[in-house]
Amino acid sequence: MTEINLFIRTIGCAVSFLLCVSGFAQEKRESLHLDSIHNLDEVVIVANRYKEVIPSQKLSGVELERLSSFSVADAIRYFSGVQIKDYGGIGGLKTVDIRSMGTNHMGVFYDGIQLGNAQNGQIDLGKFSLDNIEEISLYNGQKSEIFQPAKDFGSAGTIYLRTRRPSFGEGKRSNLITYLRTGSFGLANPSVLWEQKLSDNISSTLNAEYVYATGKYTFRYRKMFPDGTVAWDTTATRMNGDIQSLRLEGGVNGVMEDGRWNLKAYYYDSEKGIPGAIVNNVWTHSQWQWDRNFFAQGSFLKQLGHRYDLLVNAKYANDRMRYLNPDTTLLYIDNTFLQQEVYLSAANKYRILPTWDVSLSGDYQWNTLSASLPGFVYPGRNTLLAAMATAFEWKRIKAQVSLLGTFVFEEVTRMQEAAPANRQEYTPAVFLSYRPSEKTPLNVRAFYKRIFRMPTFNDLYYTDIGNISLRPEYTNQYNIGFQYGRPVANGFFQYVQLKADAYYNEVEDKIIAVPKGSGQYRWMMMNIGYVEIRGTDVSAEASMRLPYAMQLRANLNYTYQKAQDFSDPSDNDPASGSYGGQIAYIPRHSGSAVANLAWESWNLNYSFIYVGERYHNSSNIRANYERPWYTHDLTLAKALRLKRANLKLSVEVNNLLGQQYDVVLNYPMPGRNYKLIVKIMI
DSSP states (O other), X not given: OOHHHHHHHHHHHHHHHHHHHOOOOOOOOOOOOOSSXXXXXXXXXXXXXXXXXXXXXXXXXXXXXXXOOSBHHHHHTTSTTEEEEEOSSTTXXXXXXXXXXOGGGEEEEETTEEOOOTTTOOOOGGGOBSTTEEEEEEEESSOSOSSSOGGGGXXXXXXXXXXXXXXOOTXXXXXXXXXXXXXXGGEEEEEEEEEEEOSSSEEEEEXXXXXXXXXXXXXXXXXEOTTSOEEEEEEEEEOSOOEEEEEEEEEEEEEETTEEEEEEEEEEEEEEEEOOOOBTTBOOOOEEEEEEEEEEEEEEEXXXXXXXXXXXXXXEEEEEEEEEEOOTTTOOEEEEEEEEEEEEEEEEEEEEETTEEEEEEEEEEEXXXXXXXXXXXXXXXXXXXXXXXXXXXXXXXXXXXXXEEEEEEEEOSSOSSOOOOOEEEEEEEEEEEEOSOSSSOEEEEEEEEEEEEOOOHHHHHSTTTOOXXXXXXXXXXXXXXXXXXXXXXXXXXXXXXXXXXXXXEEEEEEEEEEEOTTOSSOEEEEEEEEEEEEEEEEEEEEEEEETTTEEEEEEEEEEEEEEEEOSOTTOOOTTTOOTTEEOTTOOSEEEEEEEEEEETTEEEEEEEEEXXXXXXXXXXXXXXXXXXXXXXXXXXXXXEEETTEEEEEEEEEESTTOOOOBSSTTOBOOOSEEEEEEEEEO
């Protein structure tokens, strides 16, 4: 059976199940046509009168709660065009890649300020719980908003995580929300969120979460020889995947006339085993990792007069990571890394005409990294960013144009060689949207964006691997698509929407690791990669009325990607060459189906994810082939009222059919697993 037939049959089964028992759809979201800020019972709404030129994919509120998602990474899997690298287990590393451009080209923003990792450029989304997250938004290119910090213009794709803003009912001055989770892998996961009304215009939040899990789960592992015969087929227990973590988060939110402000502090501390890859008949590992992440940030937004808006952001971050490999039969390693970051930003927007805005943003960022590695060079980086942008509307056309200037100044100590040359780059972006008819809810959109990403500190300076001559990676993005959606006053459907996008991306000077010298045990980083990506994202959602006051919501996503490696034209041997091959871990076909059925106080949620056949190397030969995988998840929830408290009980069954699969080669994922959740709201 071909892969596409397998996908169609599998998605067909999922849709049939969806229509029979459950449904889901994102709630209809309409952009607000506001030119100013309005105070509404302590909630400040800041909106541009322009609708989003390139709409985002969003999950928010009860939509997030319905999904069988333990972390932000789990929820993002349901967006189209996204690939998640998951190394297994509750504490396993989880990173996101959009449209095959690479993890380092994704910007992740927490309450409007970017999460940074100058060491390796990767943000582990498995660290971020959903307990305090109100909304997750994913943008291709960049957010369709010119009034934002310069940093927001600086990524090929962006994820925005927005935490809860306190909202109090009449006569209430506090909210208390408690979660108690338990389930497979020895999971114990309590959390508490306390919101307090300090005055009419000021409120505070405090969120604490503890996670403990043994991480043990059984898996079946089957290895095939290139000729198709079975090398081994065995069942084992995944070990050294235990984790303990503590997350503390506090904030103060304030509103004022035509403005708002907030302060936030975040602390995360974890120790976890690293299960490692199942290779060379080694089934257990002893590596450990300790992480301690802290940041404090603040934001101030004010409208001054009728034409001018000001946004100021500031942040300090301090991250420590220790990695230990005590196995002396391999190589004893005990490395500690400490990185610091200071970030300051000011964004200005001015309204020239009722349908024409301009903005100017300036950011400064300082990063340092120290390590216990012998001969480490202790790099520092000063980055200045300046962004000019304009947004205008003419009849049924909306447009946004921006130009980002990035200026990077590198410095090192304890190094005989000169530091990398300073960088100065200018990168443009153009976004367009057109509505053919006022009477038809159809919008056609397109965008072009060129952007780059600097080599990380590890790329440049990691002992005996780094290469200070590296050039930045560049991407060119081209996108055209449409969106059709409308509410339905009467009948079976309440709301329907269809979105489709076709895109072409190029990644130039891609940074990859290559063997150094004649041996295979020493590596270095080089710019020799070039990738072309052609793809299509399609999504459909609907909300439906059923008999007996039942509500059915459904969402389907499908992605096709042809992501080819054109790095080395000489490597074109059909038997083993990588030239023109699909790049590692990118499936041609992938998709998801999510569904929700609501009746009175009951809620049934079903979700399905499909990832098609892949290769773990750009050499698309049988030895590198990875089979398709898919999972089915179910959640049943019941809401109760107990005196002054609201209670919600949820039971989850994940990977319902117990499929054995790897997201990353030799990192087996859990089979069928369970979770019980109790949510108490006072």
